[in-house]
Amino acid sequence: MMQTLLCGAVAGALFAAVPAAAAVSQAEAAKLGDSLTPVGAEKAGNGDEIPAWTGGLTEAPAGYKGDGRYVNPFPDDKELFRIGQSNVDQYADNLTPGQIAMIRTYDDYFLPVYQTRRSGTYPEAVQQKTIENATKVDLVESGNGLKNYQTAIPFPIPNNGLEAIFNHITRYRGGSFTRNVAQVTPQPNGDFSPVKFTESFTERVALEDYDPAEDPNVMFYFKQAITAPSRLAGNVLLVHETINQVKEPRRAWLYNSGQRRVRRAPNVAYDGPGTAADGQRTSDNLDLYNGSPDKYNWKLKGKKELYIPYNSYRLASADLSYEDIIKPGHIDQSLARYELHRVWHVTATLKDEERHVYEVRDFYIDEDTWQIAVVDHYDGRGNLWRVAEAHAMQIYDADIPAYAFETLYDLLSGRYLVMGLTNEEDIPYEYGTERSSREYTPAALRRAGVR
Template sequence: MKLVNTLLAASLAVAFANVAHAAVSPEVAAKLGTTLTAVGAEKAGNADGSIPEYQGGLTTPPPSYQQGSTMRPDPFAGESPKLVIDGKNAAEQASKLTATTLELLKRFPSFRVDVFPTHRTVGLPQKLLDNTAKNAVGTRIAEGGLALENALPGVPFPIPNDGNEAMWNHLLRYQGHATSLKYDSWNVDSSGHATLATTGNVFIEYPLYDPSRNEPAKASDLFFRTKISYTGPARRAGEAILVQDAVNPLKQPRRGWQYLPGQRRVKLAPDIAYDTPNPGSSGSSTYDDAWVFNGALDRYDFKLLGKKEMYVPYNTYKLNYHEQAADITTPNHVNPDLVRWELHRVWVVEAKLKPGKRHIYSKRTFYLDEDSWIALASDEYDANGQLYRGSFAHLAFSYDVQAPNSDNHMIYDLVSGSYNITGIYGPHGGLKYIQPLSKAQWSPESLAGTGIR
């Protein structure tokens, strides 16, 4: 299927270094809430009805949900796949599959894509939708696309002009104000052997989404921070890391700290970024592969290719809240019995390495969900232009708090034949939405207190 160019002619794709530009005109922004949803998705369904019209998201928990529980039942548990894609019919559906999905279908007869009816479950709080309308005409891209100006809490660019704006929408995606979970990360090697990489307690906060916040973000304001304390396996127990990202990474670059029990001190860790191999995945991913993509945008030129209908993991409650990790980590690929795929419209962004910049990936393709702006999948290519790795985020909407979540994510290394899946929180009681940690708890010094064997 050819890419459908949904970019609006009235929008000017301009992003010159050190010059700020408004996103779209008031006339273009008026489409929000009419032909477009409040976050810029197409409100209408597709031609054959396989993607339904947007109706505001899933606003009522299923009857099986117990109020206050951190384990969220699948509201669509009774549905059956309407299409099953395997190696035999993969070519017929190739236009709707990522390169990584197609490669897995070709390699492994046991891999399949179970396509279920599409449900547009994602809905955001009204305050954020109101701010998004203001952002459409008020938020500006700056520093050659590497920073933002005048962004209110909400989607910064609901009608994006270019790839940088689309990627900023992913970076500032709404997933609640603060979350906490205990999770496992597993590595499965080419022989099919699964090894526990880490068990950890993680706190994630999106400071711009403080409910009391009403002012635009300043250059030094943090939009993301996370703190992880590892409790297992024994060789990593006691380690801890802290990472924080600011709205303007040129003026306030990513800062990272690490605590190692053997050294008994907290130290700056500037390498927790870009293509530094992530030890938690045994090197099968980089630090900026987490959540499909994270960190600064300065090493790539991002091109917005348009929209496309694709099969992506969606409403993956069965996987995210599954209580037995051994059932998930099957040889060669995640257990297809647990993964729900749906047809959704995604924004496609192509990233090419800038001249003079360094990264192990020469090109990356990202697929951003139109309803949440979460990156649901990616394809990564090596220096020779060969498909190298591919990742997926498993989105499940937390209907009790009106926030999507994709902390369960994974990556396939197609060269080594291994994969890593992280954010497995079902065995540990699910996902919690919490009050943010105190200023003292977010200090680097606090890592030494959490890093206890």
């Protein structure tokens, strides 16, 4: 029973493929915190499976030790039913073509469905800044950047597809955090060798030496150091993500520990190869989508009710090993959790003059968090090629939506990638880490790149 739900505030503009005036009126913005949540979702439920939003999950369960291992706050929830090959047609209206293809391709692939819990929320300060952004932030003339933006969600009431995708790109991730994660690219038989990373992320406004006048076009800094296996350990990627990418594209550098050399890395963008991913993802597949949106025409197609991965705490459990999760063809779906949520449907179509391995990308973005939940990728011949899913969970001790991990399935090769595994890592997440601008300079890469 797929429903197309159009918010009255944007009904006249949902099908626009080019940027329109971005900031909304004071009257429209007044709906935020009233009929809409502070970040623009519909507060009301659907009278059936989707409940009303009542503030999200803001309290840690009794078993949480404050150690970055986010235990399941809903341990008594039971699986309601499964969507598999025998009943996929019954639920097709609430699935993406990619999800349907995965179910039909693998006999043992299914979606375990649980009750919907709208756990997503952000800190009060981020919610308030989002409300302020609604009447102030604009797209630059070409759409490839933002004006009057510093932090939080820029377009809680989006007018077009570009605004919706920028909400995902810029969403609040905790200001500053460090995480230790693994990436795997299993062979068709399920064999894999993990590549491990230590990653740090810091919004410019969260730097301990933040200066509004210094480097004002940078949105955030990202550093990714490989820690295993030994043949790759010590290689480091540094990214300065810019706000207005017409004014200045993303800055990226790579430190190669074998050569002990830092070099600019313009290919760390678009469909350049993902780090140590064995060809199983592009650079802009990380976080389901990142970087400049200038290669595509973007269309906001409306809202849908979709079964998406949500409250995926079991997949982050330290009781599981990577071998417990990784199976031939796909992860062990019995460990996953899907819920019915409203999502924004955004389609990106490659511009005639541009080149990219993905001709069309269909994005399904959770309305409560602006995190992308599912992406269907099509090749240049119009064939469904790759299917991405992000297994979301709420960081309940800091009011931050996040992912337990993300998957990218290749329907043509039978292989897949999982990025963000933490089950076997000693310190998976640390939020609120203090970072200075000095740590995100090219000169700092050599110091970080030690075997």
